[in-house]
Amino acid sequence: MHRYRTHTCGRLRKEHVGQQVRLSGWVHNRRDLGGLLFVDLRDHYGVTQLMARPESPVFEQLSRLPKETVVRVTGQVAARSQENVNPNLPTGEIEIEAEEVEVLGSTEELPLTVFPEDNTSEERRLTYRFLDLRRERMHRNIMLRSQVVASIRKKMTDLGFNEFQTPILTSSSPEGARDFLVPSRLHPGEFFALPQAPQQFKQLLMVSGFDRYFQIAPCFRDEDSRADRSPGEFYQLDVEMSFVEQEDVFEVIEKVMTDVFREFSEGWEITSPYPRIAFRDALEWYGTDKPDLRVPMKMLDVTALFDKTDFRAFAGKKVRALAVPEVGDKPRKFFDGIGDYAVEQGAKGLAWLKVGENNELTGPIAKFVTEIEEELLTTLGAGPGYGLFFCASEDDAEINRIMAPVRVEAGRRAGHFAEKCYRFCWIVDFPMFERSDEGHIEFSHNPFSMPQGGMDALENQDPLDILAWQYDIVCNGVELSSGAIRNHSPEIMYKAFEIAGYDKETVEEEFGGMLKALKFGAPPHGGIAPGIDRIVMLLADEPNIRETIAFPLNQNAQDLMMGAPAQVSEQQLRDVHIRTVLPPETKKK
Structure with a gap:
């Protein structure tokens, strides 16, 4: 035995x-x-x-x-x-x-119970993560993660993709977040950086002729924690393809995501096909470029209608309206509750109206809209039983910040929130450029995306009207990834950066490695990188990404179990030719 x-x-x-x-x-x-x-x-x-x-x-x-x-x-x-x-x-x-x-x-007295599970603080759970992972829910989540990764690998291989590993020690990159730096012992005063993403390497693989690449890639960014983002490190399904257009990337990713979510979602409904929503439409309809489509309602701009009224509270402001069906029998408490929720999001208040059986309008601002009643209902597609909510501001960004969560919360409270489903969508047609607060033209998102219309657009269109071949994939209000058809032409790249205020010498100094490769015959290529952590978070139906990572950092980017980050010895610092200069208020541990 x-x-x-x-x-x-x-x-x-x-x-x-x-x-x-x-x-x-x-x-x-x-x-x-x-x-x-x-x-x-x-x-x-x-x-x-x-x-x-x-x-x-x-x-x-x-x-x-x-x-x-x-x-x-x-x-x-x-x-x-x-x-x-x-x-x-x-x-x-x-x-x-x-x-x-x-x-x-044998075991000592337990600092937290494994069975039955209790509501131990996250700090204690992360300090004793090896015990926390024995709990049934956590054990199930980590096994789900393993199975999802294995499934993705097989699906990508079956689709003709090859997995390659890219460097972990590399140079500092212009990805946008702070790098984690690694001092070099052999080259005093010089540093490696941990990759924020394998972006340049995967593009170089396409230039090298490998055609279809993927990797379950570790990425490192020194940024603050959020519920859907772990500080420090994360993993993504990194994908790049040669000789493709936007729809070719969509076809691959839709198949992989749909198959994975269908395999692990235990009967949840899944969007198919994924709708395409233009970036500017997403902001107007949903107040965010990460819309939660489990709530079907859209907002609409009614500024022009209120310009016809004498309602002083909205005078000179942009006005967005949300029409919520089947709430005609709700008491005033329901409408005031939505208003209170808007105040929690930073609003000064939220105007509302109720549509009666004969399309009569009642509510706090009813007397101010008598001359636009019919036009308002027609514009909003509203009728008897609807509730209408209005947010006004001089700033579109403020309306979006308030109304994006209000739209979802109103849908929940009104019973228009689809449960047990995954609502995917593509956000497309991102603007290539935007105007900064100082009035300068700058890149809106990824500067290495191909502009729609290529060189002709850069030379002949207003920069603020140029769109990029850039896209996001979103599920249930969570952005899984950004991607793009890459700018593979040095001439177009120089021109795009020129519009954003960079001269040729600066571009060559900062992005010389990539430019050098593009000058030796680069294929049209594009890709995307959905986040593994976020995929598993959605499949596990967890609100916090740390619940799907075996050993995550806490919200302060600390490993409480291993005691990292920590100070190191003076000898270790001398080995890599550096010394620390602490802020005056920092106490030595």
């Missing part, structure tokens, strides 16, 4: 009754029922119930073992009586009559 186990704790079934077996695992739970002792033994694969009678030589030993003690148990498989069968457990028809128990790993 094997030293530790003949079976795992999730393997035994009724057909094993009568067999002598050996299991190893953690003491998960214990119950003493009128002299019979029951112990649940847990390992990676599942839970098996052990049973010991008072006359058994292991009864006293099992009854004293603390939870999470690691034990080896030898015994015989017995069938449970019909009334004791647990239909929720794969091993629920059997139990093990324990005959021999050996402690393999």
Whole structure:
């Protein structure tokens, strides 16, 4: 018999009754029922119930073992009586009559409970992450992540993509976030940077003629934490393709995402095909370029209509309206509640109207819209039973910041929020340039995207009207990735940067490596990089990305379990030719 186990704790079934077996695992739970002792033994694969009678030589030993003690148990498989069968457990028809128990790993008093799970603070959970990961939900999330990554790899390979690894030690990049720097021992005063993304390397692979690349790529950015973004490091499905246009990239990613979400979503509805929404339309309709389409309602600009009224509160302001159906029977408390929620988002208030059975309007601003009632309802496609909500400001960005969450919350409260579904979309037609606060023309997003219309657009169009072949994929209000058809022409690149205020020498100094490669025959190419962490977060239906990462940093970018970051010795600093200069208020740890 094997030293530790003949079976795992999730393997035994009724057909094993009568067999002598050996299991190893953690003491998960214990119950003493009128002299019979029951112990649940847990390992990676599942839970098996052990049973010991008072006359058994292991009864006293099992009854004293603390939870999470690691034990080896030898015994015989017995069938449970019909009334004791647990239909929720794969091993629920059997139990093990324990005959021999050996402690393999003792435990101290637990700083948090594994079973039953409690509401321990995140700080304590991350400090003792090895215990937190024993919890069923966390264990399930990390296994889901492993399975999702394995599935993605297979799907990409089946589609003709090849996986290549790109460097981890590289040069500082102009990605936009702060780099993590690594001092060089062999080259005093010089630094490597950890890659914010393999962007330049994957484009260079296309220039090298490899055609279809992918990688489950680690990326490193020194940026603040958010619920849907982990500080420090993250993983993405990095993809690049040669001789493609935008729709070719969409076709591949839609297939992979749809298949993965269908495989792991347990019957949730999935968008197909993914709608394309222009960037400017997304801002007007949803107040964000990451729209949550589980709420179908759109906002509309009604500024021109209110310009016809004498409503002073809206005078000289832009006005956006949201029409919510089937709320005619809601009390005033519902409408005021939406207004209160808007105030929480930073609004000074939220005007509203209710549409009656004969299209009559009632509400706080009804007397100010009498001359535009019919036109307003027609514009909004509203009728009896609708509620109309209005937000006004001199600044579109302020309206968007307030109304994007209000639209979703109003949909939830009104019962127009689709549950158990994944609503994907593509955001397309991003502007290539924008005007800065100082009045200068600058790049809006990715400066290396191909402008729609190429050189002709750069030479003959107003820069603020030029669109880029750039796109985002969004699911349920979460941006999974940005991507683009790349600018593979040095001449077009020089011109685009010239419009944004960069001279040729500056471009060559900052992006010389990429430009050099593009001058030696570069194919048209494009790609994208959906975030693995965010994909798993959505599939696990978790609101926080740290719940799907085995060992994440906390919100302050600290590893509480390993004590990182930490100070290092003076010798280590001398080895890499640097010394630290701490702010005056920083105390030595």
